[in-house]
Amino acid sequence: MFKKIQFTINNKKYFAEPGQTILDVCLAHNIFIPTLCKHPDLSIQGKCRVCLVEVAGQGLVTSCSTPVEANMKVNTNSASVIRARGINLEMIYAEHIEKCSSCIQEDSCPLKKFATEYNLKITRFTDRKKNQPLWNFGKKDDKTLATKIDYIKNNYPAEDQELRIKQAQLHADGYIQFDAAKCIDCGICTEICSHHQTCNFYKTIAKGSATQTKPTDDITKDCTNCGQCVVHCPVGAIQGVPHWPQVEEILKNKQGKTIIAQIAPSVRVSIGEEFNMKHGQVVTGQLAASIRALGFDAAFDVTVGADFTTYEEARELINWLASKKDRPMFTSCCPGWVKFVEFYYPDVVPHLTTTRSPQIHSAILTKTYWAELVKKEPKDIIVVSIMPCTAKKQEITLARHQFKTKFNNKEIELPIVDYVLTTREYAYLLKRQQIDFANIKSEKMDNPLGKSSGAGVIYGVSGGVMESALRTADYFLRVKKETGNLDSVLEGANYKLVKNKYSKISQTKINFAEVRGQQGVKAAIVKVGNIKLKVAIVNGLGNARQLLENMKNKKCNYDYVEIMACPGGCIGGGGQPVPVNAKIREQRAASLYNIDEKLSIRTAHENLALLKVYREYFHGNKELIEELMHCKYSFEDRGGYKQVN
């Protein structure tokens, strides 16, 4: 039992736990202290020197790094504090070029806030970094793009060429953009990339005012596009490569296209934050309404795609377990994780499930099944994903996620998903179009790809994919036991209808509490059907690397492992609103589980829309299912980076 430490802040008595810093106590008591390089997810940096306070006898200290001592007298607003903090902020301000009007993080920018709050004189220094470069991570070389453009010119109908060429240019432009002219050298990106995600893609070079944080030239390192640097950067210097300008343009001039928006599970519990709603507020209805208000032709829900993913992945898992294939089977719906495996652990690629990800499933059904329903050409449907993720921008450009369709007896290759907007980009688009998101009247998503089970919803949280797959695997195992195979699954047999025929088939378990929670690594033994599975759920690439190393060294082994690149899963994704911290992630996660609890249908195999597709579109055709729902991994080059200005 430790004794509490008594001390004073601004002449008022406070108590601290041993080890607490001055900043910890101030934050807990709502005493405002400005911070830039301090992020609750990270270790203390002490680089920005703006969280200054004056301690009697010690002078000015940074509150983030100074532990409270007994009888300390802290002043958070003395003349010295104001003088030094002001000048330090002013010098930081002069590092950061103000492109506020075109910055999608304008509303959450602490620099802008402090400038007003502390009445900074922001013009006394010249912008010393204004000529610094802009780097795009993953940008393709000109030759690759030229080949693609030639293909479009030779194969696409004339009226489509302009749009598709622009799109190809965007897809070749890379996925993450680092604007060094905005960087304030706080080192947070390097810290998160090196110590949390263990990718070491950032490097700080030189010294003095030549100090520069930049992507590395080391060819053994690559960016996984997870976007954790993006959500942790305090000044918006790092962003996903923007897709919103082309989306805005195409919404204005549709050129005869049908434009579909599809929303990822976790966006519904996070986007409200961009409009000052509370953390984790569920805004599915507002999302559907806002999509239509922007001029999209339909609002589909990726949670439905997630049900397809679950259905296929559970089937794959059961076949995997019955086969002699090496275990474990890893999930593959997180493109950051897939890139991580492909680049850093190519030996592990055969362990990835071949099931495509929910955004791809949802979009491919839109361009095939739905296109047939509404009698449209796939090439005339544009799918825009609204994602919590920057890596999804990379996923849609992969060769394995393009599909071929026939038009005028000519085969043309189309991207399955055309554009990816991050949650932040979508919110920015709404703000630009002056759509009052907070007060818009809720609407429903469009059918048939607009209503999912609860299992699809929890995809947005670490452990959700696992839980969804376990729910369905539990059912499939019983079907298999009862009928000897999974043919009825492939045929989309309706659970409720066959219940009488296969009387013993029933769900035994819905909630798998052991796979839930925000911890970086969870391991459990779960019972599905009659078998016990050793499972692990991991979030964060550093934890993933640790697990892979442990497995390599035979310290542990599993049957089925879910991995998400971002802390907490997609709710903590690289495309989500800023700021983010453990508490905010928890609130977002709780909201997703809450939606799941309240739904009457909570398993993928009970989703009637899904079963209908299997019955009426797939007809048990294994080849078709394989082609649309699964992919083959192939080596992709290192993305690296290129300067673009």
Place this chain on the structure above:
Amino acid sequence: MFKCLNVYMFKFSWRAKLLKKIEQAGLLGRGCGTFPVAKKWAAVLAAPGKEKYVICNISESEPGIFKDKFIIENYPEKVIDGILVAMDFLKATRGFIYLNPTYYQVYKNKLQILIGDNNIELFSKPAHDYIGGEESALINLMEGQREEPRLRPPYVTTQGFKNAPTLVNNCETFYAIALISQDKYQHKKFFCISGDQTPETVLSLPETTNLQDALAASGYYPTFSFFVQLGGAMAGECLRAEQLKNYTIQHASGLVVHQLDKDEHKLIQHWLNFFAGESCGKCVTCREGTYRLREMYAQGNFDQQLFSDIIFSMQHTALCSLGSMAVKALTSYYQNIKKQPLDKISATVKKCDF
């Protein structure tokens, strides 16, 4: 109970006796921090950890200071003795000597022979820089990390190299330790004198010698009007000739003589240029402060209040002491030589390019 017994046993151990000797000698670190050596040693000894490390710092990056070079030239065996005493004292199995790249080229073979079978490793780095003298930056360098100071706490005495308790002392400190442990210590220290019309001289003088006597002892007491920089040609504090007898050599390793009629602007730009180039770039105050001071001063006509605000911030809010050291020469020049308040600094008289 066992703890009491341990404390009781320690009182009679040779370690306690040595520590007592160092304490009684009043030995202060001979780098530039002048931290009490006994206190540092006791802290590393008390820090929990199976593995402990001893590092001898021969970075000597301040221009105008060359006494470490003099010591390894003349008394290298004493330095190694001192390191071995420290390793023994801490039960450390590995010791290190860091030499700046220039010294490393010259002395590595000589030192290697003297080290012999002892587990002391020599190391250096490709290019010379200023921040290497800072102990946590030095440890970062050893660990292959970016060479920049660490945030304190934790101190390197408890979490230094590889997160283990680490003793970092200057080479002269180890030299003094060797003498103390052999009961030959005479409360003397090395002192460097150099500057305008003053050849580089290293003296061994009693710690209490004042600067006037030290300068006289060198045989080069200036015959012209002069001022000195105490502590080195970059970070040293400027003092008038009349102030010399008020300071002893205890807290600095040397002084640099300047002609009083030296071009003020050239000198200030020289200091500002040096630190703008040598700031490690980690914290805003030092990285931006050194840059902005240089920029403003070079422009000539600048906002004096803003200039002194930056200096204030550098003195009080930089992450390591380099921030305050970077403006020490400048501020003391104004206070002691020009006798002008800081916010009246002006560079408008004339501009010069450096």
